[in-house]
Amino acid sequence: MVHRHASAGCAALTLLSALVLTGLPAAAAVEPPAPTPAPSAAETLGANKPSPAVLRALKRDLRLTADQARTRLVNEAEAGTRAGRLQNALGKRFAGAWVSGATSADLTVATTDAADSPAIEAGGARPVVVKTPLQDLKAAKAKLDAAVTGAALDTPVRYIDVRTNRVTVQAKSRAAANTLIAAARVDSAIVDVRVSADQPRALYDIRGGDAFYIDGTARCSVGFGVTKGTQQGFATAGHCGKAGAKTTGFNQVAQGTFQASVFPGRDMAWVGVNSDWTATPAVKGEGGQDVQTAGSVQALTGAAVCRSGSTTGWHCGTIEQHDTSVTYAEGTIDGVTRTTVCAEPGDSGGSYISGAQAQGVTSGGSGDCTSGGTTFYQPINPLLSTYGLTLRTSTGQSGTTAPEDESGGWAAGQVYEVGARVTLDGVSYECLQPHQAQAAWQPALAPALWQRV
Numbered sequence: 001m002v003h004r005h006a007s008a009g010c011a012a013l014t015l016l017s018a019l020v021l022t023g024l025p026a027a028a029a030v031e032p033p034a035p036t037p038a039p040s041a042a043e044t045l046g047a048n049k050p051s052p053a054v055l056r057a058l059k060r061d062l063r064l065t066a067d068q069a070r071t072r073l074v075n076e077a078e079a080g081t082r083a084g085r086l087q088n089a090l091g092k093r094f095a096g097a098w099v100s101g102a103t104s105a106d107l108t109v110a111t112t113d114a115a116d117s118p119a120i121e122a123g124g125a126r127p128v129v130v131k132t133p134l135q136d137l138k139a140a141k142a143k144l145d146a147a148v149t150g151a152a153l154d155t156p157v158r159y160i161d162v163r164t165n166r167v168t169v170q171a172k173s174r175a176a177a178n179t180l181i182a183a184a185r186v187d188s189a190i191v192d193v194r195v196s197a198d199q200p201r202a203l204y205d206i207r208g209g210d211a212f213y214i215d216g217t218a219r220c221s222v223g224f225g226v227t228k229g230t231q232q233g234f235a236t237a238g239h240c241g242k243a244g245a246k247t248t249g250f251n252q253v254a255q256g257t258f259q260a261s262v263f264p265g266r267d268m269a270w271v272g273v274n275s276d277w278t279a280t281p282a283v284k285g286e287g288g289q290d291v292q293t294a295g296s297v298q299a300l301t302g303a304a305v306c307r308s309g310s311t312t313g314w315h316c317g318t319i320e321q322h323d324t325s326v327t328y329a330e331g332t333i334d335g336v337t338r339t340t341v342c343a344e345p346g347d348s349g350g351s352y353i354s355g356a357q358a359q360g361v362t363s364g365g366s367g368d369c370t371s372g373g374t375t376f377y378q379p380i381n382p383l384l385s386t387y388g389l390t391l392r393t394s395t396g397q398s399g400t401t402a403p404e405d406e407s408g409g410w411a412a413g414q415v416y417e418v419g420a421r422v423t424l425d426g427v428s429y430e431c432l433q434p435h436q437a438q439a440a441w442q443p444a445l446a447p448a449l450w451q452r453v
Contacts, residue, residue, distance in 0.1 A: 040078065041448030044441065046294035046356035046394070047077035053285025053314065054355065057306050061316035064102060071103040073355045076303045079107040081448045082124045083300060084418050084432025088451065089123070090116055095130045095137075096162025098301040107300075110134075110162060130165040132190050138323070140186045141167045145325045145334060147184035152327045155180045156200055159324035159338055162301055166192045168321075198366035198374065202239040202267070202328050208283035208293070208351030209308025211250040212271070214241040214258075221310040221350030223361035224293060224380060225279030225392035226270060228259075232279040233272040235383050236349030237361050238263030239330065247271055250310070260387055264331025267363040268383040269349075281392040283351045286314045292394035294356035295441070296380050296415075297449065298322075298434040305339055305354045307377075309347025309362060312369045317341035319354075326376050328364055336360075336376040342369035352377045358391060384436050385415040395440050412439045421453070428453050 042048040050073050058069040076099055083097035086109045095110035109125040111117070112133050120127035137160045144158050144167065155177055157170035167190060171177035177193040210222045220240035226233055238261045241247070249255040255277055261269035273279070282290040285308065299305060299319055306316040317340035324338045339352070343365050352359040360377035367373020384391060390413050410422040410429070413436065420431040422443065429443035429450040443450035 038447045039445070041081040042074040042077040044446050044448040045077045045080075045297055047073040050355055051285065051289070051291045053287070053289045053291050054306060054353075056286045057314050057316045058304055061306075062102075062304060062318070068103050071105075072304060075099070075104040076299060077297075077355065077448065079104060079125075080297065080300055080433045082107055083109060084449075085451055086120060086123045086125060087418055088430050088432070089119065092133055092135060095128075095132065095134050095165060096160075096301070097125070098163055100302055104303065108163075110165060132165050134160070134162070137162075137165070137167055137190065140184075140190055141323070141325070143184040143186050144169065144180060144191075145332070147180055148325075148327060148332055152180075152332065153199065153329065156198075156327040157324060157338070158326075159321040161192070161321055164192060166190055168192045168194055170194045170196050170198070172197065200326050200328060200364045200366045200374070200376065202237075202263075202330060202348060202364040207280070207290070207308075208234075208353070209310060209314070210284055211310035211346070212236075212255060213248045213252065214245050216246075216248070219310065219346050220348045221308070221346065221362065223349050223351050224283070224358050225281060226384070226389040227279060227392065228270075228272070228387070228389050231259075231272045232277065233259065233270050233389075234279060235268070235270050235361055235380065235389065237363055237378060238267045238269040239363070240269060240349045241271075243269075249277065262386075264328070264333050266335060266382070266386075267333045267378045268361070268386060270383070270387050270389060279392050281394045283353055284308050284314070291353060292356060293351075293353060293358050293391065294394050295438060296358045296384065296391050296436045298379065298381060299354035299357065299359060303354055305341060305352050305359055307339075307341045307343060307347070307350060307352050307362060307375070309343055309350035311344045311346035312342065315341050315343070315369060319359075320374075322379075324376060326364065333363060333376070333378075335382065336363050336378055339375050339377065340372075341375050342367060342373045343375045344368050356394070381415045381434055381436060391436055393438060395438060410437065410443055412437050412441075422450075 097109045100106045107125040110128045114129045117127040155171040169177045223235040241258045245258045247255045256271045256273035259272045281293040285291040320338045350362045360379040363376045365375030410424040416431040
């Protein structure tokens with residue numbers, strides 16, 4: 001390329017000399033513009049500009065200073081990207097990732113091969129070598145879930161704990177857990193038993209977080225504003241109402257109709273609203289102030305998460321485990337996330353949000369907001385994907401939800417998981433964090449979410 005343009009360069013130099021010799025001013029040399037730096041993960045996900053409501057609740061519930069709360073949100077956003085890169089690089093040897101410390105400054109990545117340790121350290125994480133890969137733990141949990149019969153209230157909760165490299169069964173007694181483990185034919189060496197009298201239940205009494213009423217009787221909470229084509233609505237819990245049930249809003253004004261609902265199995269639903277209502281990205285925060293939803297990037301285990309509900313308002317805690325199975329009296333729910341956030345009846349369906357990223361809608365739990373408790377939420381990304389919904393965000397519409405592109409092309413509105421590969425403008429990328437794609441998050445513009453391959 002340089003050689004091809006040499007003659008043109010000489011001609012330009014001769015012309016410049018002639019201008020100087022004749023006394024005419026020479027044009028000043030023009031520096032090429034510096035390349036625009038790629039946005040950081042925190043900038044992409046909006047974690048660098050948290051709302052005052054989020055900061056206040058994190059200070060109160062996690063006992064943080066304002067600076068610690070800000071730092072934690074940024075660290076968690078950056079850690080998610082690093083963890084995604086390492087998960088893709090380790091493949092089948094990957095055994096989980098989590099953040100820890102008051103400001104989530106420490107990212108730990110588990111592997112089954114000690115030879116991966118230098119690469120994990122180079123990727124900005126602390127390596128831990130364990131025996132069982134994550135995919136084997138998932139297979140064991142699937143067997144336990146399949147062995148559950150009836151209501152199974154003696155063994156109501158099952159989850160993978162990446163921090164212990166075990167599958168955990170929460171049971172009323174050790175005998176009940178042992179019976180389930182034997183029936184599932186799972187190696188007991190990779191299963192921990194947690195004996196607890198807690199009995200999770202769907203929070204029936206029924207903005208994100210605003211109340212709505214079902215058929216004039218039950219009350220639940222709005223999760224997140226969504227759209228499907230031109231139809232506006234909101235996501236909520238499936239146990240709040242069946243398809244066709246009518247809803248009224250917090251003000252008792254006619255609101256909409258349940259378009260689809262699943263419970264048990266999953267705990268997801270969405271309500272289509274009439275023209276008197278507008279879906280927004282707002283979630284009701286501390287003191288009624290709005291927190292804006294910027295997207296749906298899934299937070300890591302150990303990350304801070306806040307919940308909004310129409311009974312108990314705004315509370316925060318941490319994410320304990322993803323992909324948990326919990327058995328209520330009505331049946332088993334798979335794929336929920338277990339948290340330390342408290343909730344009470346009527347909070348069902350309400351919003352869970354990490355920083356500015358939507359996480360899910362309240363399913364159920366145990367305890368209360370006086371003595372503390374455990375709650376479970378239905379993750380938002382599977383809900384959006386199942387019903388073909390687009391999350392309302394503060395950065396604008398995510399785009400028209402598209403079916404999976406068999407050609408491998410990237411599409412706004414599509415929900416992507418870690419490791420998914422897409423092609424855009426002739427360049428291939430690999431997904432680093434689960435999320436619903438937005439127009440502003442094209443792979444080349446969102447290195448927090450996509451890695452060029």
